[in-house]
Amino acid sequence: MIISLFRLAYQNLQVKHLRFYIILISVSIVIGALFASSLLILGIQHSLDEGLSKLGADLLVIPKDSLVAMKSALLTGEPSAFYMDSGVLAKIRALKGVKRVSGQIFLTSATGECCVMGNSFLIGFDPTDDFTVMPWVDKKADSAFPADGAIIGAMSPWEIGDIVKFYGIPLTVWGKLERTGIGLYDNAIFFNIQKAYEMSDYSQSDKSIKPLAPLRGKISGGLVQLEVGAKIPFITFSILKENPELKAVTTGNIATSARQTTVAVFSGIIALIVVLVLSNILMINAIYSAVVNERKRELGIIRAIGATRPDIFKLIIYEALLTSVMSGFVGMLIGGGLLKIFQRSIVFYLRLLNIPFILPPVEIIGLMAGGAILIALLMGISGSAYPALVAVRIDPHETMKQGL
Amino acid sequence: MSEFIRTNGLKKIYHVGDQRVEALKGVDLEIAQGDFVVFMGHSGSGKTTLVSTIGGLTRPTEGTVLIEGKNIWKLNDSQLSNFRNRKIGFMFQSFSLLPTLNVLNNVVMPAIFNSNSRKKDTDALKSKAISLLTDLDMKSKVNSFPSELSGGEQRRVAIARALINDPEIILADEPTGELDIRTEKEVIEICCQINNVYKKTLIVVSHSLTWLEKAKTTIVMKDGFIYKDLADPVQAIMNGVCK
Ligand SMILES: Nc1ncnc2c1ncn2[C@@H]1O[C@H](COP(=O)(O)OP(=O)(O)OP(=O)(O)O)[C@@H](O)[C@H]1O
Numbered sequence: 001m002i003i004s005l006f007r008l009a010y011q012n013l014q015v016k017h018l019r020f021y022i023i024l025i026s027v028s029i030v031i032g033a034l035f036a037s038s039l040l041i042l043g044i045q046h047s048l049d050e051g052l053s054k055l056g057a058d059l060l061v062i063p064k065d066s067l068v069a070m071k072s073a074l075l076t077g078e079p080s081a082f083y084m085d086s087g088v089l090a091k092i093r094a095l096k097g098v099k100r101v102s103g104q105i106f107l108t109s110a111t112g113e114c115c116v117m118g119n120s121f122l123i124g125f126d127p128t129d130d131f132t133v134m135p136w137v138d139k140k141a142d143s144a145f146p147a148d149g150a151i152i153g154a155m156s157p158w159e160i161g162d163i164v165k166f167y168g169i170p171l172t173v174w175g176k177l178e179r180t181g182i183g184l185y186d187n188a189i190f191f192n193i194q195k196a197y198e199m200s201d202y203s204q205s206d207k208s209i210k211p212l213a214p215l216r217g218k219i220s221g222g223l224v225q226l227e228v229g230a231k232i233p234f235i236t237f238s239i240l241k242e243n244p245e246l247k248a249v250t251t252g253n254i255a256t257s258a259r260q261t262t263v264a265v266f267s268g269i270i271a272l273i274v275v276l277v278l279s280n281i282l283m284i285n286a287i288y289s290a291v292v293n294e295r296k297r298e299l300g301i302i303r304a305i306g307a308t309r310p311d312i313f314k315l316i317i318y319e320a321l322l323t324s325v326m327s328g329f330v331g332m333l334i335g336g337g338l339l340k341i342f343q344r345s346i347v348f349y350l351r352l353l354n355i356p357f358i359l360p361p362v363e364i365i366g367l368m369a370g371g372a373i374l375i376a377l378l379m380g381i382s383g384s385a386y387p388a389l390v391a392v393r394i395d396p397h398e399t400m401k402q403g404l
Numbered sequence: 405m406s407e408f409i410r411t412n413g414l415k416k417i418y419h420v421g422d423q424r425v426e427a428l429k430g431v432d433l434e435i436a437q438g439d440f441v442v443f444m445g446h447s448g449s450g451k452t453t454l455v456s457t458i459g460g461l462t463r464p465t466e467g468t469v470l471i472e473g474k475n476i477w478k479l480n481d482s483q484l485s486n487f488r489n490r491k492i493g494f495m496f497q498s499f500s501l502l503p504t505l506n507v508l509n510n511v512v513m514p515a516i517f518n519s520n521s522r523k524k525d526t527d528a529l530k531s532k533a534i535s536l537l538t539d540l541d542m543k544s545k546v547n548s549f550p551s552e553l554s555g556g557e558q559r560r561v562a563i564a565r566a567l568i569n570d571p572e573i574i575l576a577d578e579p580t581g582e583l584d585i586r587t588e589k590e591v592i593e594i595c596c597q598i599n600n601v602y603k604k605t606l607i608v609v610s611h612s613l614t615w616l617e618k619a620k621t622t623i624v625m626k627d628g629f630i631y632k633d634l635a636d637p638v639q640a641i642m643n644g645v646c647k
Pocket residue numbers: 401403418419420425426427445446447448449450451452453454
């Protein structure tokens with residue numbers, strides 16, 4: 001094959017000088033870490049998005065001061081309870097542009113009772129107006145949903161037909177939900193809202209358990225689905241105008257803030273990677289400064305032979321770029337490979353933290369791979385740009401010092 | 405022979421610290437096309453400096469270098485690079501081959517920077533390189549790397565490289581330095597061929613008297629000036645004009 005400027009750079013790498021390996025190892029570690037951790041972050045966000053889109057609701061209406069509690073419940077599945085008057089449902093339902101409204105009530109389970117494990121999140125819903133629970137039922141009993149039926153989240157330990165008991169009220173597990181990736185729903189137990197009211201009554205009478213608040217006539221939140229074409233900001237405005245004690249959040253909004261929360265969780269890792277990227281750029285800079293100095297005569301000869309200044313610049317940049325892109329590929333293989341190998345334990349560990357994780361779709365992974373290579377490429381360019389500018393200034397006259 | 409290369413009042417002053425070295429003190433020179441010029445003179449007399457200003461490598465402090473009537477030091481960097489690439493074949497003293505490229509790729513390297521042959525098909529370029537190497541008796545070493553070649557062989561590869569873009573001028577600064585007498589004679593013979601057969605204008609700097617037998621013109625330099633048309637350069641050298 002006949003030589004080109006690019007191939008000339010490639011041939012220089014063939015010598016496989018120690019410094020080539022130093023850059024290769026160092027950059028591939030950075031890219032590997034970057035690729036693996038962004039896969040993790042995106043995987044978590046992806047599973048949140050998936051879950052929220054399954055919710056089927058456009059708006060979530062909750063008491064004004066409970067937004068933070070709601071977000072943390074959605075993200076980590078940490079049970080929380082807040083209440084408002086159930087009368088708001090009818091008012092919202094009457095608004096123009098609103099298609100359906102479904103109320104839900106959140107209870108935290110009392111610990112210490114028979115058959116109650118951990119902190120299950122108890123959610124009462126109304127089967128007559130529901131549109132967010134029933135569509136996700138994955139496995140169910142043959143019968144219709146009974147009055148004392150319970151639907152459990154995918155992560156719940158029970159099986160269909162089991163009897164569970166909360167606040168003195170026995171429930172029969174009737175169905176199990178698909179995995180949503182949202183901790184709140186994957187660990188929850190859903191049942192008829194009437195049963196929630198019975199539980200609250202029972203907790204008042206049984207002195208051995210910590211009583212629930214009196215819940216009759218209350219709900220925790222309303223899930224709102226809009227008519228096609230209805231404008232979200234407009235509906236939000238009319239809901240708040242009539243009910244100033246409420247807060248209406250879009251599910252997209254929740255996803256965004258969940259995203260911010262995950263990024264915050266991983267901010268340490270991200271900061272570390274940024275530092276690594278910068279120090280690698282400095283390292284490439286130092287190595288290429290040495291390379292240019294060492295090759296002064298050679299570069300002078302190439303200049304004498306007819307290379308222009310831009311040719312010399314390209315020659316140095318190409319070489320650094322090839323190295324860093326190669327490192328990028330190696331790094332991605334390492335990062336992706338490690339993630340694959342430890343996927344089980346990583347997912348297990350994240351679940352302990354109640355953080356959902358589903359690997360993002362292939363297109364997204366491909367895009368991230370492209371991004372990782374791009375970053376490697378930028379590292380190569382920014383690391384070698386200054387040495388390349390120094391090389392450009394090498395005078396062809398340089399070759400004359402020791403005779404032509 | 406028409407006027408081909410001309411220098412007018414060429415001066416070069418180097419500044420080293422606060423020291424001023426006047427390497428060329430006003431050189432007026434004409435070289436005809438097809439000439440075979442050998443520059444001689446003692447060390448530090450300015451031979452390398454003169455030749456590299458003619459070759460577009462060292463910018464003169466004062467004066468002009470006209471090649472085919474064109475002032476090359478008026479060109480911008482890319483024009484000048486282009487000029488060096490097409491008009492001049494450089495033969496460097498030693499270690500001038502790129503160690504990472506094999507013989508064939510070293511020879512075709514100047515073509516990378518030749519905007520004409522960038523578009524030209526590579527097969528033609530390759531066969532041209534091989535034919536040059538064959539003429540130089542280097543066909544069997546086409547795939548060798550410079551480190552595997554003797555000094556004389558490296559010199560031949562450098563000659564092939566100097567010829568690949570078909571330049572009209574060949575500039576060589578001490579092309580036979582560090583070579584034994586026999587190899588030197590071989591290289592000189594090749595240079596004669598380049599001058600006679602390929603019709604290139606040959607400009608050589610050397611300390612070796614062996615070149616004088618073959619050169620058409622001998623120019624002796626001393627302290628930044630030239631002595632042209634000495635009746636007997638060998639005698640002049642013996643008499644101490646140069647070392
Ligand atoms: N890059 C440079 N910087 C400073 N001074 C230089 C430089 N190149 C050459 N000189 C000086 O200019 C003068 C002429 O040098 P030049 O190399 O042209 O001589 P030369 O005739 O080729 O010598 P030699 O036979 O030793 O190669 C010398 O005094 C030298 O020290």
